[in-house]
Amino acid sequence: MELENGSFLSKVLTPWALCLILLSCLSYSEAYDSLDPNGNITIKWDFMSWTPDGYVAVVTMYNYQQCRHIQPPGWQLSWTWAKKEVIWSMEGALVTEQGDCSEFKGNVPHSCKRDPTVVDLLPGTPYNMQIANCCKAGAISTINQDPANAASSFQLSVGRAGNTKKTVKVPKNFILKAPGPGYTCGPAKLVESTKFVNGRRTTEALMTWSLTCTYSQFLAQKVPSCCVSLSSFYNDTVVDCPTCSCGCQNSNTKHRNCVKGDSPHLRSILNGPGKYSYTPLVQCSSHMCPIRVHWHVMLNNKDYWRAKITITNLNYRMNYTQWNLAVQHPNFDNLATLVGLNFKSLMPYGAGINDTAMLWGVKNNDLLMTAGSYGNVQAELLFRKDSNTFTSEKGWEFPRRVYFNGDNCVMPPPDAYPWVPNE
Numbered sequence: 001m002e003l004e005n006g007s008f009l010s011k012v013l014t015p016w017a018l019c020l021i022l023l024s025c026l027s028y029s030e031a032y033d034s035l036d037p038n039g040n041i042t043i044k045w046d047f048m049s050w051t052p053d054g055y056v057a058v059v060t061m062y063n064y065q066q067c068r069h070i071q072p073p074g075w076q077l078s079w080t081w082a083k084k085e086v087i088w089s090m091e092g093a094l095v096t097e098q099g100d101c102s103e104f105k106g107n108v109p110h111s112c113k114r115d116p117t118v119v120d121l122l123p124g125t126p127y128n129m130q131i132a133n134c135c136k137a138g139a140i141s142t143i144n145q146d147p148a149n150a151a152s153s154f155q156l157s158v159g160r161a162g163n164t165k166k167t168v169k170v171p172k173n174f175i176l177k178a179p180g181p182g183y184t185c186g187p188a189k190l191v192e193s194t195k196f197v198n199g200r201r202t203t204e205a206l207m208t209w210s211l212t213c214t215y216s217q218f219l220a221q222k223v224p225s226c227c228v229s230l231s232s233f234y235n236d237t238v239v240d241c242p243t244c245s246c247g248c249q250n251s252n253t254k255h256r257n258c259v260k261g262d263s264p265h266l267r268s269i270l271n272g273p274g275k276y277s278y279t280p281l282v283q284c285s286s287h288m289c290p291i292r293v294h295w296h297v298m299l300n301n302k303d304y305w306r307a308k309i310t311i312t313n314l315n316y317r318m319n320y321t322q323w324n325l326a327v328q329h330p331n332f333d334n335l336a337t338l339v340g341l342n343f344k345s346l347m348p349y350g351a352g353i354n355d356t357a358m359l360w361g362v363k364n365n366d367l368l369m370t371a372g373s374y375g376n377v378q379a380e381l382l383f384r385k386d387s388n389t390f391t392s393e394k395g396w397e398f399p400r401r402v403y404f405n406g407d408n409c410v411m412p413p414p415d416a417y418p419w420v421p422n423e
Contacts, residue, residue, distance in 0.1 A: 070139060
């Protein structure tokens with residue numbers, strides 16, 4: 001069936017469902033994010049030394065994504081060994097399951113699993129178990145917000161692997177979770193050895209494997225995770241998030257998928273089954289999104305106009321550390337002042353189009369708490385007017401697109417935007 005106007009599919013499927021169908025026909029290499037077209041996580045496997053039956057390597061994940069970070073409980077990295085390798089020891093991380101090491105007498109490996117899953121260590125880990133860029137509970141910042149913490153590393157000593165460039169074999173089936181799905185990793189390949197600069201001396205790895213993992217919002221979740229609402233000082237109407245933006249309420253009380261904020265049973269629900277899961281438990285709403293971003297046009301005078309952003313967390317099971325927004329609006333080429341925010345121009349469409357900005361909270365405004373009285377952050381933007389472009393008509397003052405932590409948020413339809421009286 002063709003997806004033509006008036007066709008069966010276009011009538012019964014939502015745009016989000018149509019996108020899922022189309023995406024299922026694409027390989028990971030065809031996934032494209034117009035906001036961050038070159039964004040990825042690159043994993044390097046650097047051989048540091050040979051051992052009698054294998055090698056010692058440092059594995060480092062570099063986050064080259066501008067707006068998408070990994071927050072606790074953090075990343076999980078797994079792979080399948082090509083031969084019968086074992087991990088004798090690790091620093092900066094651990095394998096979640098040891099596996100069957102019964103054939104070893106005396107010195108028992110850290111892991112004998114053929115498909116080990118590695119996780120980061122927690123802050124406060126003893127220094128003799130650490131290496132550089134480790135022990136942050138799996139958190140990796142974006143390169144824009146905190147470049148110094150945009151990488152995570154661990155060291156492992158591998159046995160039964162061979163100890164020459166010709167005898168070691170590349171692991172297969174790399175899987176990166178952060179902590180859930182969304183990333184697809186390509187095969188690891190031999191690349192130019194990594195160089196390490198230490199003062200006036202430069203050393204290099206004996207050998208380096210490298211692979212790239214790319215993110216897809218469609219693979220990460222079946223429905224969107226955020227939505228946008230709008231309002232203005234010149235209109236009493238508040239345009240809420242579109243109904244069922246992130247799913248619809250289940251009317252069956254036995255399988256309810258949300259909780260009312262004033263429910264007397266709220267505490268027992270939060271402490272019940274699923275307490276330690278990271279499946280969103282959202283406050284009941286018409287849109288059912290864990291995150292709502294509200295854009296309010298506050299004032300409009302001769303030379304400037306001001307907008308207020310309020311981000312509300314409606315998820316009872318997660319707070320958001322180092323949150324960020326990416327907003328597309330044509331007036332970002334003339335931004336005068338920010339209150340409560342840091343700013344970086346992204347310009348994903350080239351240097352000539354400066355209409356997209358990454359925004360994140362300044363210190364003490366960078367933590368979005370769980371749903372409740374403290375589950376929101378606010379900030380303001382002051383724009384300088386350009387008489388050639390500025391208008392209050394047809395929703396020009398409202399954003400074209402909004403992303404929260406790299407995920408595209410559902411916008412109200414353009415014909416629902418607040419309008420100027422007598423427009």
